[in-house]
Amino acid sequence: MKTEKISELTTNRLSVYLRCLNELSEEGAKTVSSGKLAKRFHLNSAQIRKDLACFGEFGVRGVGYYIDDLREQITKILGLDKDHRVGIIGAGRLGMALTDYYGLTQSNFEVVALFDADKKKIGSTIGGVEVFDFKKVKQVIKKEKIDVAVIAVPAEYAQKVLEEVSKAGIKAVMNFAPTPLQASSDVKVKSIDLTISLESLSYFLAQP
Amino acid sequence: MKTEKISELTTNRLSVYLRCLNELSEEGAKTVSSGKLAKRFHLNSAQIRKDLACFGEFGVRGVGYYIDDLREQITKILGLDKDHRVGIIGAGRLGMALTDYYGLTQSNFEVVALFDADKKKIGSTIGGVEVFDFKKVKQVIKKEKIDVAVIAVPAEYAQKVLEEVSKAGIKAVMNFAPTPLQASSDVKVKSIDLTISLESLSYFLAQP
DNA sequence: ACCTGTGAAATCGTTCACAGCA
DNA sequence: TGCTGTGAACGATTTCACAGGT
Numbered sequence: 001m002k003t004e005k006i007s008e009l010t011t012n013r014l015s016v017y018l019r020c021l022n023e024l025s026e027e028g029a030k031t032v033s034s035g036k037l038a039k040r041f042h043l044n045s046a047q048i049r050k051d052l053a054c055f056g057e058f059g060v061r062g063v064g065y066y067i068d069d070l071r072e073q074i075t076k077i078l079g080l081d082k083d084h085r086v087g088i089i090g091a092g093r094l095g096m097a098l099t100d101y102y103g104l105t106q107s108n109f110e111v112v113a114l115f116d117a118d119k120k121k122i123g124s125t126i127g128g129v130e131v132f133d134f135k136k137v138k139q140v141i142k143k144e145k146i147d148v149a150v151i152a153v154p155a156e157y158a159q160k161v162l163e164e165v166s167k168a169g170i171k172a173v174m175n176f177a178p179t180p181l182q183a184s185s186d187v188k189v190k191s192i193d194l195t196i197s198l199e200s201l202s203y204f205l206a207q208p
Numbered sequence: 209m210k211t212e213k214i215s216e217l218t219t220n221r222l223s224v225y226l227r228c229l230n231e232l233s234e235e236g237a238k239t240v241s242s243g244k245l246a247k248r249f250h251l252n253s254a255q256i257r258k259d260l261a262c263f264g265e266f267g268v269r270g271v272g273y274y275i276d277d278l279r280e281q282i283t284k285i286l287g288l289d290k291d292h293r294v295g296i297i298g299a300g301r302l303g304m305a306l307t308d309y310y311g312l313t314q315s316n317f318e319v320v321a322l323f324d325a326d327k328k329k330i331g332s333t334i335g336g337v338e339v340f341d342f343k344k345v346k347q348v349i350k351k352e353k354i355d356v357a358v359i360a361v362p363a364e365y366a367q368k369v370l371e372e373v374s375k376a377g378i379k380a381v382m383n384f385a386p387t388p389l390q391a392s393s394d395v396k397v398k399s400i401d402l403t404i405s406l407e408s409l410s411y412f413l414a415q416p
Numbered sequence: 417a418c419c420t421g422t423g424a425a426a427t428c429g430t431t432c433a434c435a436g437c438a
Numbered sequence: 439t440g441c442t443g444t445g446a447a448c449g450a451t452t453t454c455a456c457a458g459g460t
Contacts, residue, residue, distance in 0.1 A: 001421095007450080008408060009450095011407075011408050012404050012408055015401075015403065015404040015408065016388070019386075033419060033420085034420075042388065045419095046421095046422090046452080046453060046454070046455090047451090049419095049421060050453095052420095053422075058420095059421080060419080060420075060459090060460075061418080061419050061420045061458075061459040061460055062417080062418050062459070062460040063419070063460075064418090064419065064420080065420090077411065077414075078407050078411045079410040079411055079414025080407060080410055082410075082414070084406075084413070093304070093305040096301070097301040097302050097304065097305030098402075100301040101301065101302060101402070105403075148413075171412070172409040172410075172413050173409075174402075174405060174406065179227075180224070180249070180250065188412040188413075190408060192400055192405060194306075195223065195227075195313075196220050196223040197382060197398045197400060198292075198317055199226075199286050199288060200219050200223065200398060201356060201380040201381075201396060201398055202286050202287040202288055202290075202292060202316075202317075202380075203219045203285065203286045203287055204380055205287055205292070205355060205356075205380050205396075206285075209443095215428080215429075241441060241442085242441080242442075243441075252430070253431095254430075254431055254433090254444090255429090255431075257443060258431095258443085258444080260442095260443095265443075266442095267441075268438070268441080269437045269440080269441050270438040270439075270440050270441050270442080271438070271440080271441070272442080
């Protein structure tokens with residue numbers, strides 16, 4: 001068991017392992033070895049063992065891992081045994097699509113509020129979720145106990161939005177605006193930049 | 209000038225540099241040093257120089273880089289001097305949102321077709337883009353000269369979709385389905401996995 | 417025989433520090 | 439003096455390889 005800082009690469013992979021285990025569990029398997037997991041899901045077995053070893057000794061030598069037990073452990077490690085309440089800032093197409101996306105997915109993330117500055121949108125509901133005035137973001141976050149914010153506004157407003165939700169006590173933010181954001185160190189920002197991804201594909205296509 | 213393989217991290221940063229240069233250019237600046245760029249956009253100056261050095265010697269000692277010249281160079285390197293035609297598979301909320309997103313963004317990526325298996329959707333248009341029967345994906349890709357595919361279908365269909373578009377000659381794929389995909393080595397797949405990102409935020413929130 | 421957990425080695429990426437040019 | 443381009447140092451991550459447990 002490592003006590004060092006856990007890399008984000010490791011936590012990302014934990015998500016992947018959990019998915020793999022869910023699949024195996026549905027097939028009725030009881031145990032699995034890191035080698036089998038690696039082969040089937042195209043991972044590296046040493047890496048699986050190392051990642052898991054950061055959090056404890058979950059395996060049994062000669063046997064492997066008990067699937068349901070390991071699922072439970074990873075669920076706890078990732079904090080997926082607790083529900084999260086999500087607020088999406090920006091009720092444009094992307095915000096709406098994300099609202100629906102998480103509405104459909106059965107997960108422990110629930111979208112409970114949308115925010116926008118556009119008077120025409122405020123008060124309407126999308127997939128059962130109300131659109132609030134962004135000016136009221138702080139009070140709604142408190143009232144609805146929102147703990148995850150999703151930024152789906154144009155790039156030029158993103159930093160301002162981040163500052164407002166931070167002031168309201170949000171510690172976890174997912175950013176879709178194509179711009180880097182400055183956050184204080186106790187706020188975690190994950191950025192998903194579609195432009196960078198597309199341009200990276202373009203680079204690949206441009207190679208001779 | 210390096211002749212080694214270029215890391216994806218480098219090409220991703222090239223996108224970022226290009227954005228920064230566009231911003232500076234709009235402000236009327238003519239030249240910029242790696243140090244200035246680094247300070248202003250919170251990057252590392254040595255890394256900027258190293259990244260650029262992979263592709264040539266674009267700078268002038270004692271001066272820095274000529275902004276418009278460097279913009280042109282990076283544009284060429286990333287293949288952004290050529291237009292790309294995008295087909296989105298899956299005309300659900302996400303596919304629709306992405307269609308609009310790229311429709312609004314003025315870029316060299318144009319969404320020219322949507323695909324779905326749902327008879328009710330086939331034939332309709334979203335933001336001026338027609339929804340085609342997925343069975344016709346190969347012929348539409350050829351006819352419309354589509355070179356980038358976006359997978360926005362449920363996870364269980366994603367691998368099948370990838371195989372079909374690969375057969376149609378697509379070499380660049382952006383995948384939004386929360387599942388890893390197997391592609392032949394001449395096809396570039398970029399996956400954006402919202403579930404992994406959210407679960408990683410959940411891990412952060414779960415830390416004491 | 418099989419499999420975990422883990423040091424050691426290899427690989428990959430970032431940052432430093434400076435020679436050399438304008 | 440100011441700045442680039444780059445070898446060298448450093449740090450992070452992945453993979454190997456094997457001791458040790460079942």
